[in-house]
Amino acid sequence: MINFNKPYLTGKETHYIYQAVDSKKLSGNGMFTKKCHAYFETNYNFHKTLLTTSCTDALEMAALLIDIEQGDEVIMPSYTFVSTSNAFVLRGAKIVFADSYPDQPNVDPACLEALITPKTKAIVVVHYAGVACDMDAIMDIANKHNLLVVEDAAQAVDSFYKGKPLGGIGHLSAFSFHETKNIISGEGGMLVVNDKRYADRSEIIWEKGTNRSAFFRGEVDKYGWVDIGSSFLPSEIIAAFLFAQLENLADIQDRRRAIWDRYYNGLKPLAEKGHFDLPVIPDYATNNAHMFYLVLPNLTKRQSFIKYLRSKEIHAVFHYLSLHKSPYYQDKHSGLELPNCDRFADCLVRLPFYYELADEQIDYIIEQITNACNA
């Protein structure tokens, strides 16, 4: 069976974990956490970064930081993972779901303004497959209406919009290092604070509502409970694992882009014959090769396609059921139709994608897809 995902280990992970263990500093915010923060702040010019135990946690921190209160409205795409909306629902927000573009799953900025009301507080964008949303258009709308922008950059490590790193454009951003992402630590994530107004408070929320970080830097002579917060920071063991991955980021990205290109070139002739659509990468966006997906003509064809690949020992998957139609949210949704979102929910399929996927395996997958289309 060719698996859908296989976590890639660079080889240094256990070495650094051993170092963390040996240093007898196991809780959070130690040497490896600081190395990871420095890596992102130096290489991507992020103002402030805080490792978290997941992207879900980083999104929850964002909701706390922007003071989401009961009844506030938050606009986001319906075609996303539940954590994007859960984080804000936990604070009492009403989620207003927006549609995707017709030709790609990212939110279509053209549909945003009609959704803004006096209660709207923030727009959350998701860079699906690591491909940038049109951030100039989104920031313009947000600035015009005095709204905050949170980037769900879970899939977007090392990807860019007009030369700017994703995660560095909105007021706040969240990354994931879950084992299905490009750079991993099992479970893991990171909050990025781009708007300096949130920098001090982000550390407090991260440290259970205390000013412990400032205390350890010698900025205050005692630390105590100063705000709400939670335990969002990962242990040094997780940070040590992550640092090994970061040191190999360039190599990981190179291999992933080569896999992506091989799929793309191999499947292009079938797309040209109309069997499915291939991913669209606008001129303003880079490709960080987070995933490779196809969009089949309809749900029935998508399901039989997945079944066919299964019979050939290839594990392809679909994902994101429209959140506006979910059992939890359908009664709370306005009833607005989101046809592009529904189409991706019905028709999108993700092909196996991981660092160690061999060229021969990719060629085998392309061959089986070709057979399926010609059957």
Ligand SMILES: *Cc1c(COP(=O)(O)O)cnc(C)c1O
């Ligand atoms: C993976 C993912 C998340 C959740 O990340 P965790 O680290 O597992 O919490 C959130 N949003 C999107 C778009 C994702 O792809």
